[in-house]
Amino acid sequence: MxxxxxxxxxxxxxxxxxxxxxxxxxxxxxxxxxxxxxxxxxxxxNSSKKSGNILLHEQGHCYYGHTHLNCHAFGWKNRQEHEANMYMLEKRADEWLSKYDWEPEFVDIEAFLDYFELDYKHYNDAYNIFKHILAQNSGAIL
Structure with a gap:
């Protein structure tokens, strides 16, 4: 180790x-x-991208002030994990979009997930994050 x-x-x-x-x-x-x-x-x-995903996820727990207690209900733990995943996905989405000189009209969610070595279980959350960012900034759609 x-x-x-x-x-x-x-x-x-x-x-x-x-x-x-x-x-x-x-x-x-x-x-x-x-x-x-x-x-x-x-x-x-792990690749540097996968290690980065883990660290961003843990950073998300800190951002939201999560605590890891054995007495939490299963639903509470799921909520905390989801929030930490969303934090990680938002940071990765910002990184993905920073490669463009302009707001793209289309984001290939599968290419995004593949590039950052993310599981496809994050597809819907990633889609919603990009939809929110792009609609907020330019009205573009996915």
Missing amino acids: ERSDDISSEIEATIVYFNKDEHAFLRDGMKLTIKGENYIFIEIN
């Missing part, structure tokens, strides 16, 4: 890169508090 000295002040955690074969009990993006210190575990073989 590799420990990164890179600590995000917003996430307030140490990022630890691990090998799944050696540490099968860890999950990609898992956040643990050990002896009062926060750690986020990221699989060492």
